Amino acid sequence: MGLLSGYRVVEVSMLLNGASTAMMLADLGADVIKLESPRLGDYLRIDETRYLHQQANRNKRSIAVDLATSGGQEVLRRLIATADVFVTNATGNRTAKLGVSYEQLRAHRADIVYCQNTGFGATGPYADLPVHGQMMDALAGARPVTLDEDDLTRPAGGAVSWPSLSIGGEGTATGAIYAAFHIAAALARRERTGEGCYLDVAAATAVAANAWTAVAALLNQPEVAAAVADPAQRRGVARYQWYETSDHKFVLFCPEERRFWTAFCALTGRDDLVDQVYGEDLRREVQAIMRTRTLAEWMEVAIEHRLPIGPAHAGIDEVAADPQITARRLLIPGRDAEGDEIVYIGQPVLVDGTATPEPRPAPEHGADTDAVLRELGYEADAISRLATDHVTTAEHVEDDFIALNVHARPDR
The missing domain is CATH 3.30.1540.10 (formyl-coa transferase, domain 3)
Structure with a gap:
């Protein structure tokens, strides 16, 4: 059994911020139900980024439900009533439009632990901006650039080294670690007090926080940081x-x-x-x-x-x-949902001496819809009506993603 076995997590997200947060919880044994639109779902599944889908959505179940319908909102209400944690990366007031804001969900589960993990955070002047991965790193000073004579930018500086802000890590991964850590802490507090809470995670600030040793030196003892970073002095070390x-x-x-x-x-x-x-x-x-x-x-x-x-x-x-x-079993050979060989990246912590077990493959879009609906008390005829009314099936496929430039790495 995992450390979070018995807890249920509902995830409503696209791409990596929410998915990687819930991945952390799923790896620890939580029952993660990924709620997706029946029209498109999480387009992380497209061929160019399927390798990310296979990692970020492993050990989860997927249900396809249209939250813009009254039937979809009823499914959400039933699902949240059974949940301990809600995870989303929807920005700004998008959560309220979907019917999944903290205030809306508290009406159905007063002690819900609610985590909104976005690129720049849900507060501040940038809160409503759409964000992709390296934008988070860039805000944290981890991706400095310079302009070449040909009027094109290029990465600035040399190799990543202390005390550079570049040591903070990649935003979607780093933000997910901080988010999962605070979710686990919130669950521990709920066990003592019975109270849920709202967690507002900014992946960009997680990158800066993760580079805390460099930040502390640069802000508090800049003379030390300058000496360490001086190439002339480094040559003699x-x-x-x-x-x-x-x-x-x-x-x-x-x-x-x-x-x-x-x-x-x-x-x-x-x-x-x-x-x-x-x-x-x-x-x-x-x-x-x-x-x-x-x-x-x-x-x-x-x-x-x-x-x-x-x-x-x-x-x-x-x-x-x-x-x-190899001894720590970080890299785990396994298979994806189609039976093809894949290497999973496990967790870096052994629990009672045991490494991460081989994950369950990431689900296809809506693969667990009927099974979860039955768990929520829907009878066969009600499940059929939801499909007929296009609550759980799509009349057409959204084409928003067609304009996505896959060569620019649509992986966040």
């Missing part, structure tokens, strides 16, 4: 540095504490380096030492002698093959 191994892999070696540095010098027969701390010559000496062993051999040394040496992988293939990643 030898005891917190990347090094190449004999098999042309890389490690990050961080013997900042003297005991680790002393042990390393003794193990490598270089006691003459013990009192050295800084300088390019020292870096070159350590680089020469690191080229005497392969990455795997250095990791054996690190494990045996408890040294702060870790792999610095160059891509997903190296990450996936790493024995630590």
